[in-house]
Structures are given as structure tokens and as C-alpha cells.
Amino acid sequence: MKDDLLTMLWEIIRRRHPRSVRGVEEARAVCPERFDRVAGRMLGWLVGTGGDVEKAVDAFATYSTEVNLAQARYEADGQYQHRSFDEVYADHYSRRDRMDDYLWAVFLSNILWAHHTEISLFFRDRFLEKRCQEPFSTEAAELVEIAPGHGGWGTWALDVLPHATLRGFDISPSSIDIARSLSAAAGHADRTSYIEQDALDLDQMPGESADALICCFLAEHLEKPGRLFAVIEHLLRPGAPAFVTAALTAAQVDHIYEFRRESELVQLCEDHGMRVLETLCAAPRRTLPKARFLPRSMALIVQKRHNDLS
Numbered sequence: 001m002k003d004d005l006l007t008m009l010w011e012i013i014r015r016r017h018p019r020s021v022r023g024v025e026e027a028r029a030v031c032p033e034r035f036d037r038v039a040g041r042m043l044g045w046l047v048g049t050g051g052d053v054e055k056a057v058d059a060f061a062t063y064s065t066e067v068n069l070a071q072a073r074y075e076a077d078g079q080y081q082h083r084s085f086d087e088v089y090a091d092h093y094s095r096r097d098r099m100d101d102y103l104w105a106v107f108l109s110n111i112l113w114a115h116h117t118e119i120s121l122f123f124r125d126r127f128l129e130k131r132c133q134e135p136f137s138t139e140a141a142e143l144v145e146i147a148p149g150h151g152g153w154g155t156w157a158l159d160v161l162p163h164a165t166l167r168g169f170d171i172s173p174s175s176i177d178i179a180r181s182l183s184a185a186a187g188h189a190d191r192t193s194y195i196e197q198d199a200l201d202l203d204q205m206p207g208e209s210a211d212a213l214i215c216c217f218l219a220e221h222l223e224k225p226g227r228l229f230a231v232i233e234h235l236l237r238p239g240a241p242a243f244v245t246a247a248l249t250a251a252q253v254d255h256i257y258e259f260r261r262e263s264e265l266v267q268l269c270e271d272h273g274m275r276v277l278e279t280l281c282a283a284p285r286r287t288l289p290k291a292r293f294l295p296r297s298m299a300l301i302v303q304k305r306h307n308d309l310s
């Protein structure tokens, strides 16, 4: 089944999107055996939701082209297209016709873009394996995911952590539906709940309840990302780990906050009661010639401090 799906993936890319072949080959070259295993598993979940691989790959190719165009526009303008969250909500998050394709495209990009393959393997090796085994060695430990989108990160976490339960919060109704169906396809429906909610309101929830937290690619979508880091700190138990990612100088239609330096993200964590344990910053293999901006994705594994001095 997994091999059939991988064969189908390559056949669709070669036949319908020959210009994407090189990029996906670069992603596989990061670690061919692990790429095949992870991509096969993700495609299995996609098919399990009733999703169509060809449609998802088409969405991925369109999204990749749009990302490249947005980056070229950003090079010329020196700033991201949108500044306001309300604009992006109205044009994007609230619109199912856009969000469904977008979310499947983002889901695939987490393994089909080489620099995101690196981030995904870092998530598995350094966060799930190294930081989460101990907190999730007992029953009833809780993982929180902020902005799950398609739900792929949390679903992967539940695969690796058999005792974990997960609560996910996303502002988009499409995300809630897709994340629920993905989790069900992976056999984890009884361990997940997904709720439509603005992440920035989560400071109203009881604090210090999360044994670990995932928040991937949300910070750059916000006008004031500092509020997100305050929420993460509020939700984590002292000593608990979190996996946080963000895009830097990487334009997309829904990116608002322009992170320019990796140190800005480290500083946000440190200013909000968290210690940075490990980081990985990765860039696409090929970028615009003589570009001013190098698009990067950064992952941080952080830990809530027990007190200000620890």
C-alpha cells in the first residue's frame, strides 16, 4: 500500500508537474529511506480521509508556484503583501474553497520541500524521540497543538507517543474538519479533540496544563507574535517542552509578520519564560539569483523554565 502510494506520487508529479520533480528529488535526497517511510505514511492518511492524491499534489504544485511568485514580489517591494490579520482572515482562513486545497498543499510541503523534510525529521528525532518520551511515558499526558492546520504534526506525534492525548486549536473551520479526518484516518480519533478558536484567546484557558506543545508556522501569520509566545508559556507546565516553527523573510499570501533574524525568535522565547534547547534553520536548495532575502524556516525546541533563574 505504502509503496503503491509512493509510486502514484512520483507518477503524478512526473506526468502533471515535471517542474516539481527536481525539488521533490532534493527532498528525498535528505534521507531516501526515511523520506519513503514518512511520505508513504502521510499519503496513507490522506487517502484514509477520502482525499485524492492527484488533487493534493496539484494543490501542492500550485502552492509552490504561488510561494515563488510571492517571494519574487517581496524581493521587488521589500515587504510582505499583507499587514493585517483581518484581511487574511476574510480572504483566506474563512474561505473553504481556498483553505482545503491550501491545507493539503501545506501538508505535503512538510515532506516534499527539502528544507521542510529536514525540519520534519528534526521534529521526529529531537522533539518526539528525545524530549517527549519521558513526559508521555504515563497515561493521560496531554499534548496541545496550536494552529494544527491539516493536523499532520499532531497525528505524527500520536503515532510515536501511544499514551498522549491531543487538543488542537485553529481559527479555520476547514482546518478543524481536515485535522479531525486525518486523525481518524490514522486511528487516533479517540485521543484527539480539535476546537475552532483563535490561538491568541488561549490565555483564557487554565494554564500549565500541557505536557508538551506543538505550534508550527503560525507566528509569521500574526500581527504581534509576542502574544503567541505568552500563550505558549501560559499553557506549558514548568519544564515541559514545545516545538515551535516560523518562517523568516519568506513571503506568502498569509504571512504578515516579517521575521528577519533567527535571534528574534530566540528572543521571543526567552522573553516569555522559555529556554531554547535546540534550533534548526533550513533554507530551500535553490533561491532567486542575487536575492536580498533568503527564505528560511526555523524550528525551535524550547522548554518552559521552572522559574526566572533556572
Ligand SMILES: C[S@@+](CC[C@H](N)C(=O)[O-])C[C@H]1O[C@@H](n2cnc3c(N)ncnc32)[C@H](O)[C@@H]1O
Pocket: 093, 106, 107, 110, 146, 147, 148, 149, 150, 151, 153, 169, 170, 171, 172, 175, 197, 198, 199, 200, 215, 216, 217, 218, 221
Ligand atoms: C501555514 S498553516 C500551518 C499549518 C500547520 N501547523 C503546519 O505547520 O503545517 C497556518 C495555520 O494557522 C491557522 N491560524 C492562523 N491564525 C490563527 C490564529 N490566530 N489562531 C489559530 N489558528 C490560526 C490557520 O488557520 C492555518 O491552519
